[in-house]
Amino acid sequence: MPRITKKSSTKKPAKKSAAKSHGKSLVIVESPTKAKTISKFLGHGFKVLSSFGHVRDLPKSNIGVDTEHDFEPVYEIPDRAKKHVEEIKDAAAKADVIYLASDEDREGEAISWHLLNLLTENGVPADRFKRITFHEITKEAIEKALENPRKLDVRMVDAQQARRVLDRLVGYKLSPFLWSKITFGLSAGRVQSVVVRLIVEREREVQKFIAQEYWSIQALLAKKTGEDTLLVRLVKKNG
Numbered sequence: 001m002p003r004i005t006k007k008s009s010t011k012k013p014a015k016k017s018a019a020k021s022h023g024k025s026l027v028i029v030e031s032p033t034k035a036k037t038i039s040k041f042l043g044h045g046f047k048v049l050s051s052f053g054h055v056r057d058l059p060k061s062n063i064g065v066d067t068e069h070d071f072e073p074v075y076e077i078p079d080r081a082k083k084h085v086e087e088i089k090d091a092a093a094k095a096d097v098i099y100l101a102s103d104e105d106r107e108g109e110a111i112s113w114h115l116l117n118l119l120t121e122n123g124v125p126a127d128r129f130k131r132i133t134f135h136e137i138t139k140e141a142i143e144k145a146l147e148n149p150r151k152l153d154v155r156m157v158d159a160q161q162a163r164r165v166l167d168r169l170v171g172y173k174l175s176p177f178l179w180s181k182i183t184f185g186l187s188a189g190r191v192q193s194v195v196v197r198l199i200v201e202r203e204r205e206v207q208k209f210i211a212q213e214y215w216s217i218q219a220l221l222a223k224k225t226g227e228d229t230l231l232v233r234l235v236k237k238n239g
Contacts, residue, residue, distance in 0.1 A: 026095035
């Protein structure tokens with residue numbers, strides 16, 4: 001009777017991707033170039049869009065800070081971002097999970113915070129959002145980030161808002177003055193303005209100085225023999 005032997009296959013099973021979409025998933029990054037690259041790493045269940053930088057900012061037409069109510073910033077969607085925001089809103093309304101994948105710095109954290117606020121105001125439930133970060137655009141890094149989401153860092157958001165508000169309070173009124181006195185386009189923000197003040201204060205101290213004439217009197221004394229000499233300086237006169 002012939003013996004039937006079971007042969008083992010040498011073909012390795014295909015490695016499954018670690019990135020699993022939860023229904024329809026939306027990933028939002030800052031750069032359109034990043035969006036194109038990342039979309040190649042993820043499966044069909046993922047849609048990757050770019051915010052093209054900030055989606056909300058202080059208005060150009062006015063100072064945009066409510067100085068009467070705890071310096072609350074007043075945000076609006078810039079004209080350049082309106083098209084991208086509408087595209088993100090449409091995709092977010094259809095997504096089961098939304099990954100906020102902006103850069104891991106103050107500006108990036110603020111962009112994610114603004115996206116979260118815009119989309120929740122548009123009716124997207126807050127529990128659909130996940131914050132992810134990565135430091136290289138590779139498949140492994142993206143998959144690891146998707147597996148390890150975190151919460152938004154509100155401290156970084158506050159730091160970015162404080163910097164932006166201070167820039168506006170200091171520079172919004174001072175920059176036009178520079179344009180009228182020196183040249184158009186000069187920026188006077190929170191750093192430049194402090195330096196200018198230090199220079200001005202130093203110059204005022206110089207101008208306040210009152211010059212007084214004085215003389216330094218020295219004498220070279222020597223013995224009659226001329227052998228030894230001594231240099232002396234006048235310290236007092238008439239007591």
